[in-house]
Structure formats: structure tokens, C-alpha cells
Amino acid sequence: MVKPSYLEEIISRKVVFFTGKGGVGKSAIASATALLAQRHGKAAFLVSWNPFDQQARPLPYQTLGIPHLLLSGPDCFREYALNILKFEKVVNLVLENKVVNTFISAAPGLTEAVIAGKIWDLSQKNPDAVVLVDLPASGHAVSFFSSPLGLRKLFRMGLVHREIERICEMMLSPSTLIQLLSIPEELSVSETLELKKKLLSLGEFNFSPIFLNQCLPEFPGKPLSKENAKSALSGKTHELFNYYSTLLEQESDAFSVLQQAGLGIRKLSRLSCPEWITTVEAISEALEHS
Amino acid sequence: MMWDLANKKIILIGGPGGVGKTTLAAALGVSLGLRGYRTLVLTVDPARRLAQALGFKDFAYSIKKVISQDYPELQLTASMLDSEHYFDKVIERFARSPEQKKKILENRLYRTMVESLGGSHEYAAMERLLEFVSSDEYDKIIVDTPPTQNALDLLQAPQRLANFMDNSVLKWFQKKGGLVLFQRGTQMAMKALQTILGSEFLDNLAAVLGDLEGMQAGFRSRHLAVMELFRDPSSAFVLVTQASEARFLESVEFHKTLQKENIALERLILNRLEPDFQSSSPIELEKDCLTWFTALQKHFEELRLVQQKWSEAFQAAIKVPTIRVKRKSTLMSDIHALKQLGDELIG
Numbered sequence: 020m021v022k023p024s025y026l027e028e029i030i031s032r033k034v035v036f037f038t039g040k041g042g043v044g045k046s047a048i049a050s051a052t053a054l055l056a057q058r059h060g061k062a063a064f065l066v067s068w069n070p071f072d073q074q075a076r077p078l079p080y081q082t083l084g085i086p087h088l089l090l091s092g093p094d095c096f097r098e099y100a101l102n103i104l105k106f107e108k109v110v111n112l113v114l115e116n117k118v119v120n121t122f123i124s125a126a127p128g129l130t131e132a133v134i135a136g137k138i139w140d141l142s143q144k145n146p147d148a149v150v151l152v153d154l155p156a157s158g159h160a161v162s163f164f165s166s167p168l169g170l171r172k173l174f175r176m177g178l179v180h181r182e183i184e185r186i187c188e189m190m191l192s193p194s195t196l197i198q199l200l201s202i203p204e205e206l207s208v209s210e211t212l213e214l215k216k217k218l219l220s221l222g223e224f225n226f227s228p229i230f231l232n233q234c235l236p237e238f239p240g241k242p243l244s245k246e247n248a249k250s251a252l253s254g255k256t257h258e259l260f261n262y263y264s265t266l267l268e269q270e271s272d273a274f275s276v277l278q279q280a281g282l283g284i285r286k287l288s289r290l291s292c293p294e295w296i297t298t299v300e301a302i303s304e305a306l307e308h309s
Numbered sequence: 310m311m312w313d314l315a316n317k318k319i320i321l322i323g324g325p326g327g328v329g330k331t332t333l334a335a336a337l338g339v340s341l342g343l344r345g346y347r348t349l350v351l352t353v354d355p356a357r358r359l360a361q362a363l364g365f366k367d368f369a370y371s372i373k374k375v376i377s378q379d380y381p382e383l384q385l386t387a388s389m390l391d392s393e394h395y396f397d398k399v400i401e402r403f404a405r406s407p408e409q410k411k412k413i414l415e416n417r418l419y420r421t422m423v424e425s426l427g428g429s430h431e432y433a434a435m436e437r438l439l440e441f442v443s444s445d446e447y448d449k450i451i452v453d454t455p456p457t458q459n460a461l462d463l464l465q466a467p468q469r470l471a472n473f474m475d476n477s478v479l480k481w482f483q484k485k486g487g488l489v490l491f492q493r494g495t496q497m498a499m500k501a502l503q504t505i506l507g508s509e510f511l512d513n514l515a516a517v518l519g520d521l522e523g524m525q526a527g528f529r530s531r532h533l534a535v536m537e538l539f540r541d542p543s544s545a546f547v548l549v550t551q552a553s554e555a556r557f558l559e560s561v562e563f564h565k566t567l568q569k570e571n572i573a574l575e576r577l578i579l580n581r582l583e584p585d586f587q588s589s590s591p592i593e594l595e596k597d598c599l600t601w602f603t604a605l606q607k608h609f610e611e612l613r614l615v616q617q618k619w620s621e622a623f624q625a626a627i628k629v630p631t632i633r634v635k636r637k638s639t640l641m642s643d644i645h646a647l648k649q650l651g652d653e654l655i656g
Contacts, residue, residue, distance in 0.1 A: 041326020042551070100505050109501055116498035123502075156326045179507045205640075207327065236608060240600030247598065255588035256606075262584065263605060265638035291611035293618065295554045 025052075025285060025309040028227050029149060030061045032196045033142045034189065035227075036152045038160040039200035040210045044232045044302075047295065048200060048287070049153040051302035053085040058303070062148035064141060066090060068134055068155070079296055088141070092130035095137045096123060099182075128166030135167055135186045142189070161217050164190060168221050191222050199229045199282075203273035212280050228283030234270055235263070236288035285309045311656040312576065312632065314341065314449070317545045319442065319538065320575075323454045324549035325559050329580045332641050333549055333634075333654065334453035335359055335387075339644055340651025341449045342375070342385030349386045349441060351434070352453040362642050363387050377644040386447070390437055399436055403527040413520045435535045442538065536570070545575035548627070552579045552620035564627045574629045578654070579620050581636040583613040 029035060029052055037049040049065060056063040065080060068090035080087035093114070100110045113119055123129060142150045154160045167186045170179070189195060197218065201211040211229065218224055243251070248260040277284050287305055292298040314320065322334045331352055338350035350363075363375050365387070372388040397414060404410035413419055434455060441450055503511055538544060546567060550560040567574055586609060594602060624631055632654055641647055 042328060042556070044555075046555070100501075103505050104501060113498045113501045113505070116495055119495070119498045119502050129506075179509065202327075206331075238601050238604035238608070240602075240604065241595075241597035242601055243594070243598050247594075251594050251598075252592065252602075254590055255586045256590065256592060256602075258584075259586035259606065259609060260602075262586070262638045263609075269638075269640070289612070291608060291615055293615050 022228075022283070025227075025306055026055060026059060028196065029056055030059060031194075032149055033146075033192075033194040034138060034150045034152065035196045035198055036154055036160075037198045037200060038154040038214065039156075040202075040207045041156040043200045043202050043207060044230075044287075045156075045200055046153050047299050047302055048198075048230060048232065049151045050080065050083060050085055050299045051306055053151055054083065054299065054303035055306045056149055056151075057084070062086075062145065064088060064145065064148055064150045065153065066138060066141065066150055067153040068092075082296055083299060090134050090137055092134060093123075095133040096129070099133045099136060128162075128170050131163050131166035132170060132183060132186060135163070135190070136182060139186060139189045161214065161221075164218060164224075165221055187222075191224065193225060195225060197224050197226050199226065201229060201231055201273070201277070202233045203231055203270035205269075205273065205276075208273045208276050212277070212282075215280075215282070226282075228285050229277060230285050230287055231270075231273065231277065232287045233289035234286045235267055312630075312654065314545070314655065317543055317575075318449060319438070319541075319544040320449065320451045321454060321539070321544065321546045322452060322549055323546060324563070324578075325556060328549050328551050328556070330549050331359055331453050332647075333578065333580065333650070334451050335363060336641070336647045336650035337654055338385050338387070338449075338451050338651070339375075339380075339383065339647040340655055341451070342383045343380060343648060345384070346448040347384045347386075347446065348449045348451065349388060349447040350451045350453065351388045351390065351437060351441065359641065360389070362644060362647060365389070375644075380644055380648070383644070388437070388441075390433060399433065400524075403524040405523050409520060409523075413517070416517050416520060419517055419520075436531065439531065439534055439538070539570075539572045546572055547576045547578060548574055549578045549580055550623070551581055552616040552623060554619060557619060557622060557626075560623065561626050574627070577623065577627050577629050577631045578634060579623060579631060580634045582616050582620065582633055583609055584635045585613060586610070 035052070037045045037052075039045060046067070049067075053063040053065050063085070065085050065087045067087070097110060097114060100113060101107065104110050104113070114123075138150060138152060142148075154163060167183050167190065171183050171187050199211050199215060201207045215226065243260065245264065248257060252260055274284065287302065287309070290298050290301050292301055320337065322330050322337075324330055334350055334352060338348050342348040363385075364377070365373060372386060375383060375385040375387055377383050400413050401410050404413065434452065438450070438452055441447060539546065548560060548563055548567075550556050550563075564574055586606070592599065592602065620631075620633065634650075634653065637646075637650070639646060641650065
């Protein structure tokens with residue numbers, strides 16, 4: 020059986036969650052995926068959120084022409100409340116109250132649940148689009164998935180129960196995909212494996228092959244052998260070759276660790292584009308062939 | 310440039326995830342531990358290789374003296390923190406009675422709560438730090454802070470916990486049915502909340518909050534103690550980051566938050582900068598190999614130039630002494646490698 024291409028995998032889904040250790044390129048790859056989908060006539064939304072409601076960095080999504088939604092816990096809660104209480108005035112009364120506010124920020128898993136609910140709504144309202152979710156780094160990603168699944172065990176009936184059921188259904192649906200990302204470094208690889216293990220202990224999520232980002236590019240021409248380099252290079256140029264060789268070793272170690280863990284792997288090269296936007300465009304080109 | 314740490318007792322290593330904080334913290338620990346200081350590195354969930362470099366063969370979370378055959382004079386202790394279990398200990402400390410402790414730890418919502426509250430890692434790290442500071446066993450304590458998106462997460466973890474158990478909320482639950490005690494507005498708001506969330510949810514939460522009663526004062530005082538410690542002249546806050554566009558705004562925000570809280574930033578560390586391999590010496594290679602090697606040279610030179618551009622932007626935006634650390638191709642897998650890196654930092 021031929022392995023489906025990345026594009027095929029993405030456009031057949033409704034929701035894709037991007038997650039991995041900080042600094043592995045989640046935002047860039049999620050954005051590049053949106054461009055890729057759009058290029059092939061599939062509508063894509065990019066969704067990101069920040070667990071502590073600080074202003075997220077204003078990435079230039081507009082320049083790239085990617086529809087982007089920045090979710091915040093309080094905003095999503097407001098929307099959810101309005102759905103039930105119907106009247107703006109009543110919702111304001113609730114949310115402007117200091118006691119209630121403290122309570123809402125304290126209630127375990129509530130923020131995660133309302134955000135997941137909002138993502139689900141977005142996907143329902145746009146049945147032809149794929150919603151790409153740029154999740155916060157690993158630790159927070161786990162609580163994003165574990166909160167609704169944990170709450171499901173606690174509440175067996177009522178309104179909260181129904182809402183949580185709906186969210187869990189979305190998370191575990193075959194049309195939802197979790198895209199793990201890593202860079203070829205031990206720390207990042209072990210954290211990614213740990214993350215996958217934790218997620219699998221929560222439920223039967225669907226994973227696509229992991230992205231191993233920032234790998235060494237394949238250079239044109241004929242690679243130098245170590246012996247060759249030793250005789251032909253000296254000083255700084257030989258240092259550079261040794262530097263490259265050690266990085267290559269690290270990369271193949273990372274590759275085999277992931278392979279041994281039974282993960283499918285897709286490699287992406289480290290790019291030297293000066294700007295974030297050009298980086299995203301270049302990644303989206305590379306994704307065509309992934 | 311020398312980095313004088315003689316008058317510093319606590320060195321906090323903060324910054325975004327994935328920039329190399331844990332390795333730098335360990336390196337600094339080895340370096341200081343070899344300069345006659347009784348040094349402690351407090352770290353959360355280190356990488357396996359780093360744990361091995363420090364002499365930890367198993368994964369047991371513990372406190373342990375680092376023994377090096379090559380450097381018998383090394384005075385370094387490493388403490389690794391299992392924050393989830395540590396949080397139980399915090400509950401034990403603040404609980405007013407064994408009954409209260411038992412009730413909380415056995416509550417089914419408590420675990421979900423600790424996991425999802427956000428900041429329990431940060432809180433545990435700060436709690437442990439206060440413990441070590443008061444023991445006076447160490448001259449230098451290096452804290453490898455958990456990766457946070459914002460400096461505030463770390464500083465305000467104890468306060469968030471205290472807010473969580475705010476008196477006014479607790480009172481409401483203690484007087485269930487005694488809504489009269491509240492102002493009319495709060496009564497109505499709480500009733501509406503009950504409609505949104507269902508009474509089952511509220512009842513469950515009420516149980517936990519009720520159990521935690523009386524503990525918030527402890528959390529509040531911890532918050533004040535942490536802030537005081539961070540502002541103390543004997544503490545040094547170090548921001549580790551990487552010279553890239555993706556890290557720029559994040560790092561600037563981090564710095565701003567510290568300024569707002571009156572915490573001085575001691576150093577900015579730009580980590581993993583590509584080394585300069587420029588050379589004018591001619592290369593004699595057959596054509597195909599030359600094409601390959603020239604492309605390789607070009608790639609690394611481009612990476613270096615992009616970083617150079619961003620490190621200038623960082624230095625213009627965050628005006629504190631900056632330490633520039635080259636990306637190492639060698640793995641930090643023994644005490645010797647860590648010492649070299651640490652010496653590079655301190656000078």
C-alpha cells in the first residue's frame with residue numbers, strides 16, 4: 020500500500036492539532052499547511068490560543084492570506100454562556116461579577132473544554148474546511164486533551180455532560196488528526212515520544228507521521244567522505260565539515276530513535292530564510308512533496 | 310567579558326521552551342561547583358543524557374551529589390523535581406489537619422484540578438526553591454525554570470493558586486443555600502452560572518474548594534516570599550533565548566514583564582548561534598564534491614547571517630549585558646563538556 024501524501028492526509032480531515040516541544044516550528048508548519056491546503060482548493064482556518072490569555076505574538080497571517088482565529092478562554096466562555104442564557108445582558112451580569120470570575124478561572128478544565136467546544140463549532144459551521152489548531156507546547160497540550168476526557172468521567176449527565184461528550188467525540192473522531200513535531204535533538208525527540216505515550220493513555224487518537232523539522236538539507240553534488248575531507252580541507256573549512264558531520268550523526272540518532280518507537284517520519288529541512296513569512300512559504304513548497 | 314557572580318546566591322534561568330535552558334543551568338552548576346562554591350542545580354524533568362552526564366543512572370527523582378572522577382573537587386548537587394508528586398507535599402504542608410489533608414488527596418477532582426490548573430509545575434519549582442534558600446546549605450542555587458510562555462506564569466503561580474481559593478468564593482460554598490449573605494448581583498450571577506455549568510459541576514467543585522479552606526493564606530505568603538526573593542540583589546534572573554524572529558517578540562515580552570514586576574534582568578543569553586566558518590583558503594576538490602561543499606558552506610553562512618541580524622535586534626530591544634553562546638556540535642554528555650560551556654558563560 021502506498022503511504023498517503025501529507026496533502027492527502029490533511030485535506031481528508033476536519034481538524035488537525037499541531038503539537039510538540041517549544042521551538043520546533045509548530046506555528047510555521049501549521050501556517051504552511053494552511054497555504055498548502057488553500058493551493059489545492061481546500062479552505063483552511065488556523066486557530067491558536069494561549070493558555071494564560073496573554074496576547075499571543077501577532078504573526079503575519081494576514082500577509083500570508085490565512086484566515087486566523089486567536090481564541091481566549093474568557094471569549095469562548097462568553098460565547099458558550101450566551102448560547103445557553105440567550106441574553107447578552109444576563110451573560111454580562113454573570114461575567115462581570117468578581118466572585119463568578121474567580122470561580123470560572125478556577126474551575127478545572129473549563130477553559131480547555133470551552134476552547135475545544137469552539138473549535139468543534141468552527142468545524143461544524145465550515146464542513147468543507149479543515150481547521151488547523153496551533154496548540155501550546157507539549158505540557159499544555161496534554162491538559163488540553165486530558166481535561167475534557169477527565170471531565171467526562173466525572174459528569175455522567177446534564178448539560179456539561181452533553182457538551183463534554185460532544186468534545187470527546189470530536190477529539191477521537193477519525194476526521195481529527197494529531198500532528199506531532201520534533202527537531203533532530205535528543206531532548207525534543209524524547210519529549211515528543213513522551214507526549215505521544217501520554218496522549219495514547221488518554222484515548223485512541225489518530226496520529227499522522229511525525230515531522231522531523233530542521234534537518235540538514237540535501238546539498239547538490241557529491242557528498243564528501245570523511246577521508247576525503249581530511250586530506251582536502253584544513254582549518255576553518257575542516258572545522259565546518261566536522262561540525263556538519265556531528266549534526267548529521269545527531270540527526271540519524273534522532274531518526275532511528277523515532278523509527279524504533281514505531282513512528283512514521285517525514286523530514287523537513289532547516290531553512291535559512293531571513294523572514295518568518297518566507298520561511299512559511301518555503302515550508303509549504305516542501306510539503307507538496309511530503 | 311567576565312560575569313561576576315560572587316555576590317549572587319540564586320541564579321534563575323528562564324526563557325521559552327527548547328532554547329537550551331537545562332543544559333546551560335547544568336553547565337553553570339559545574340563551573341561554579343568547581344570554583345569552590347557549594348552549588349545546587351534545581352531542575353525539572355531533564356533530558357536523559359544530561360541526567361547521565363550529571364551521574365544519574367536511573368530516572369528516580371531525587372536530590373543527589375554529582376560525583377566526577379575527573380573532578381574530585383566538584384561541589385555540585387542536583388535536584389530533580391517531580392512536580393506532580395511534589396504538589397501533594399505542598400497540600401500536606403498547608404493542610405491544617407490530617408483530616409483535611411486526607412480529604413483533599415482523596416478527592417477525585419483534585420488530581421484533574423492540579424493537572425489542569427496550569428502553573429503547578431511552576432509552583433512546585435518555586436516552593437522547592439524557598440525550601441533550599443532557607444536551609445543555607447548552598448552558596449549558589451541555579452534554578453532551571455520550567456518553560457513558560459510568559460515570565461508571569463512563573464512569578465505568579467503561587468498567587469494564582471491563592472486566587473483560586475479566594476475567600477469570597479469559598480464562603481459561597483460553605484453557606485450553600487445561604488445565598489442571602491451575598492449581594493443580589495452575585496446571587497443572580499451565581500444562579501446563572503449554575504444554569505450554564507449544571508449543579509453537579511458546581512457541587513463537585515464546591516467539595517474541593519471547601520476542603521481547601523484556610524490554605525489560601527499559605528499560598529499568598531509564598532507568593533510574596535517568591536517575589537521578594539526575585540527582587541533581592543543577591544538573585545540574578547537570566548533570560549535564555551535564540552536569535553530568531555520566532556523568539557523575538559516572546560523574549561521582549563518576557564523582559565517587559567520582569568520590568569513591570571521590578572525584577573532586574575542580569576543577563577541575556579543568545580544561545581546556539583551558528584559559528585563563523587568563513588575562510589579564504591582555497592579548496593581543492595573534484596567538481597561534484599566542490600559543488601556539494603560550496604552549498605554546505607553557503608547554507609551555514611546564511612543561517613549565521615540571519616541570526617546575526619536578529620541578535621542585533623535583540624540587543625537593541627533588551628538592553629542588558631549579553632552573552633553569546635555558539636551552537637555546539639558536540640553533545641553535552643559529560644562533566645568536562647559542561648565545564649567548558651559553563652566557563653564560556655562566566656568567563
